[in-house]
Amino acid sequence: MPELPDVEGFRRVAQHVEKRQVRSVQVCDAQVLRGVGSEAFRNALQRRYFAAPQRHGKWVLLPTAGAADSPWVLAHFGMTGSFEWCGHDVELHKHDRVVFDFATGQLRYRDMRKLTGLHLARGQDEVDELLAELGPDAQQIGAEEFAERLTRTRRGVKAALMDQAVLAGLGNICADELLWRARIHPNRATTELSGDDLDGLHREMRAMLRDAVRAGRVPDDASWLTGHRDEPDPRCPRCSTALRKTRVGGRGTLWCPACQHA
Known part of the structure; x- marks a missing residue:
């Protein structure tokens, strides 16, 4: 998509x-x-x-x-x-x-x-x-508004990131990539995120989108989580732990149990 x-x-x-x-x-x-x-x-x-x-x-x-x-x-x-x-x-x-x-x-x-x-x-x-029901664009939103909008909901963080009414632009692949980079479990409640977590998530989102926009897509390089989605035995590109494939909010989700603690 x-x-x-x-x-x-x-x-x-x-x-x-x-x-x-x-x-x-x-x-x-x-x-x-x-x-x-x-x-x-x-x-x-x-x-x-x-x-x-x-x-x-x-x-x-x-x-x-x-x-x-x-x-x-x-x-x-x-x-x-x-x-x-x-x-x-x-x-x-x-x-x-x-x-x-x-x-x-x-x-x-x-x-x-x-x-x-x-x-x-x-x-x-x-x-x-x-476009009234859309949230701010993910590439343009500032850190303070990002934190406020993400934590006003009591859902898991991946579901919140993908909700276009909260934040416009992120889909399944971007959300997985972002949470892996920020070392945050996809099911972690947004209300449990600390100020440092939210700052790091916003910072990683900006960096990820900058690189992906430059490439014209979410890169499937070996250093990106996305580059391992279709492997039969995917391993974390950061720590080599076997990646987990689950469903979050009805969407196929890839995450690292070592890097992304619940």
């Missing part, structure tokens, strides 16, 4: 459209449109110019230039979605659902499973309404 580092990569792909005019919009599969029909979606965007793409958590936001009520496209990528920049001569992929055509190429929303999709908002107010 795309997480914050992947989605930041999609935002960078979408930078191809900044200050470019939409020549046409091809809706290949209207099932990915949320709350708007194909014709209304096309009519709202054709001949518009896109402004600089933005990201909040796992969402990419594409504003169009113009008045305050100019349309925005809000893209969520579910488990299998992506943005792809293609030349006009590149054949459509079978999972290309919506194609925005420009003089310089095409921005394609590609998604195999179609679990989420594209929303159309009329102006900043509608954008704010669509």
Whole structure:
């Protein structure tokens, strides 16, 4: 599933459209449109110019230039979605659902499973309404607000980190990586975290996201926990202890029993 580092990569792909005019919009599969029909979606965007793409958590936001009520496209990528920049001569992929055509190429929303999709908002107010339930972006939040939001819930720390209403952007892989780096058990209650724990967690989150965003994904290097997720006998890259695979909040969870004490 795309997480914050992947989605930041999609935002960078979408930078191809900044200050470019939409020549046409091809809706290949209207099932990915949320709350708007194909014709209304096309009519709202054709001949518009896109402004600089933005990201909040796992969402990419594409504003169009113009008045305050100019349309925005809000893209969520579910488990299998992506943005792809293609030349006009590149054949459509079978999972290309919506194609925005420009003089310089095409921005394609590609998604195999179609679990989420594209929303159309009329102006900043509608954008704010669509994103109202999201917490602050994980890459932008400060240490004090991070600690306050995380400890206002009485759940396990992994479940809290993955709750998009608490913090926007972290998914299963990022949460496992972060907790391993901070040496915190995934089931530990947020109310049991000390000030040092919370400071360390925030510090490790910033460092992890910085490196992952630079790579365009959560790296699967040998020094990262993520690099051992698919091994038949995974070992901790820090202490070589056999890693545990359990389920936390219904999600497959990888952790080290030596480094991450309950």
